[in-house]
Amino acid sequence: MQLTNRTACIRAEGFIRQETAKFQTAGLLIWLGHLGRSSLSVRGSFRRRNPRILAMVNPSFALPVTLRFPVLTETHSDGQMQWIHDEELAGTLEELMVWTFFHEFHHYLCYTRQRTLDLETRANAFGFEMMRKFKQGRDVHQHVAKILEPALSPAQ
Numbered sequence: 532m533q534l535t536n537r538t539a540c541i542r543a544e545g546f547i548r549q550e551t552a553k554f555q556t557a558g559l560l561i562w563l564g565h566l567g568r569s570s571l572s573v574r575g576s577f578r579r580r581n582p583r584i585l586a587m588v589n590p591s592f593a594l595p596v597t598l599r600f601p602v603l604t605e606t607h608s609d610g611q612m613q614w615i616h617d618e619e620l621a622g623t624l625e626e627l628m629v630w631t632f633f634h635e636f637h638h639y640l641c642y643t644r645q646r647t648l649d650l651e652t653r654a655n656a657f658g659f660e661m662m663r664k665f666k667q668g669r670d671v672h673q674h675v676a677k678i679l680e681p682a683l684s685p686a687q
């Protein structure tokens with residue numbers, strides 16, 4: 532694994548190094564950077580060939596910001612599907628960085644068969660789980676806020 536950090540997110544980098552060490556990451560490139568000229572708070576991507584994770588945070592984005600993403604889908608007896616969202620307040624760029632990185636790391640872990648279910652909802656849930664662990668400095672079980680909404684838009 533090779534990690535390049537072009538941000539001041541030193542605590543996030545330490546946490547990422549600590550948590551990724553629990554998995555096989557040989558050959559993985561990680562780039563932590565800033566997102567400029569964007570209305571987004573974060574952007575991440577995972578490239579499969581020559582595996583590479585980009586995790587970018589926007590230093591000019593007003594904080595705190597509530598991250599809110601679908602983590603589960605539920606199908607009701609009438610066949611209607613709903614997203615179940617989770618949300619968590621990100622107060623620092625470090626926390627945004629951790630969420631973004633571990634969302635992408637879930638995709639990497641599925642690609643390398645170290646986790647199952649390569650879904651956006653699962654990646655979002657992993658981001659929340661690791662961000663809470665980072666915020667609280669200890670292991671926490673994922674808490675899913677049961678906020679039900681019609682499943683009208685695709686997962687992000």
Ligand SMILES: [Zn+2]
Pocket residue numbers: 634635638651654687
């Ligand atoms: Zn994703």
